[in-house]
Amino acid sequence: MNEKNALLIESAFKEYYFNRFDLIHVPQRAAEREFGYQKFNSGMTRHLVVKNDKELHLMLMKEVPSDVYCSNAYYMFPNLPMSEKDWKGADMIFDIDAKDLALPCRKDHTIFKCSSCNNSATEFQSQCPKCGSGKFETASVICKNCISESKKEVTKLVDILTTDLNVQKEQIETYFSGNEGFHIRVTNADYEPLGSQERADLVDYIMFNGAIPESFGIRRQNNSKSLLPTFEEKGWRGRVARKLFSSKSKVPKVTREIIASGYSAFQVQLEEIKKTMGVRVDPKVTMDIHRIFRLEGSINSKSGLSKIQCTNLDSFDPFLEACLLGDDNVEIMVDCPLQIRLKNKKFGPYKSEIVSLPKYAAVYMLCKGLGNAI
């Protein structure tokens, strides 16, 4: 990122970190966790210990990081190198990101920016119409649909966690990721000691990966004796039954159809169910038991929005509630072919023009690579 842009963003972040102590806290058992941060145009600093809010605030004001992270793992010695940390356990974490959901709306809010001449377009082209270069960077700007689809995934996840896995509602914290999705953290002593492979299998459960027809009573041979799951069953068997039969009165008819179509047809049906009912989380995040994960309350430098907790997911509007930078105006150069909406105000489209924008909107443009400080 160019130096001028970094300076502008940094000063906006600094103001936030200075003024909003009320929003920025260390998670519970902070002293057992590893912290890390990144500064603009420099590498990652890891293996830090931050024991309490006061130390955290001090670090934020001194360093003004672009991004701040904290481990979901608990260690005996969080500040030692990885091999000597002595892993004790980890919260379960889930990352739901709109970009992984393959939504049709994605193409409507993705901007392609030519890497050599900076010309931007809203449509994918194999070559830049201005300079002929074939290299593009993409930026995805805010989209309500992406957020509401991500929320649906969160709801599915919370349902499985609470009904199948016996996690209590109070043990689940849902956060807006600060960009295009949600982070979920589960603190539950039973699941805390699970290693990476165990978590991988748990994620497959949540995503409905690897289900075989036999588990739902469909066998390769002797299918006439098949025992399909029933409506009332718990877990995936019940979920699959409710999906297949849709209503109790249809059970006999659908059962006959399923048995008649056979094993491979049922396998295809399971694949379909996975697509619609499996929760689309990023498995790598949940499996990684040494990850440092974005710290709640901190700002995401991909957007300038904050990672904040959603107490009421349904009504949560990230473009209002997570947009927390100052609103005094700054002049910047913007090239954004789409209109965006932040804090209920519309901005753009702008065609490479100098405009005066509230700081939160200006920073958003810079973070997305759609503008430059002047």
Added chain:
Amino acid sequence: MLKIGVKDLAKYPFLTEAGEYLRNTGLSLEQLGHPDWQPIVEKAYGRIVVASSGQIYGSDLETLDNDSELLSFLVAIILLKSAGIATLIRRFSLAESRRAERYLQQDLWVSRDKKNLELPLKIIRDLFAVNVSIDNEDFVIKVPDYLHRAIHFHEKEWKLVNRRVANGLVYLSAHETVRLIRAELGEYIHEKIQSVNVDSVPQIFRQRVEDLVTLAKKFSDTTYVSSEYPPCVKHGIEVLEKGENLPHSGRFLLATYLLSKGQTVDQIAPLFKNAPDYNERTTRYQLDHISGSSGSGTKYQCPSCEKLRSESLCFAIPDCDGIINPVQFGKKRKNQ
């Protein structure tokens, strides 16, 4: 209080209570050295021989009521410790755990109606810290307890998604419950034997100890593990040595890899001996097939790292960097 009788100890001679029972009978090692006890020594020796051949020593249920079952187990340990041969101890632990597994499964079944599951459940709880409870027809354990163990099995039906799960619990049959703790049972018995100290052995044991040393020579040619093997291959060999089940894809990896390293079917076949479903003829038939010496004559190639990764059989380490097939492991690349 749960009463553990001699019949229970005959089934589960590795329980701590076995030691107490023995102490109460006032029997000492010296006394066991008396020629009167020779039949027990013979029984103990037989128990080891059976185990070393990969079979499970079967007690007839009648003898479960007398001390000879328990005593022969204890004497077997003394013989094994005096001979001091690791392979024999491992094979014995494995066979004994399979034997106990049978009883455990039976006890879980038989006791269902009598609502007298205390002993098998206590064994599972005390030895492996797993709480098993009953829900109607099923045994249930907590999801995390399940995951810890099930991830070592590679068959699809052990994936959590293919289990009945509700309220944080996994539902299992008696057979599955016991299957889940098999590896730990073997380990437990193994550790138990390791922890026994034997300083002096009665005269009448000596001959059998020497026989064990001779017996062990037969197995010395079956050690295959080389530090040169890639982690995926080592893992497969370990799984088999523990007597765990290796899925077909894992066996295929071992066979193709070792064949590509110039080993013969004869050298490879014994590797599969400990597999729970071992059958010498089918194993040979399959190996011949893979090596191309039968059937179509096609020689099968070792699967790629990517394929293995997708089957959760890859355990990559930094030395695996830059290779796409296990056979490349350890070969220095020319332009380096």
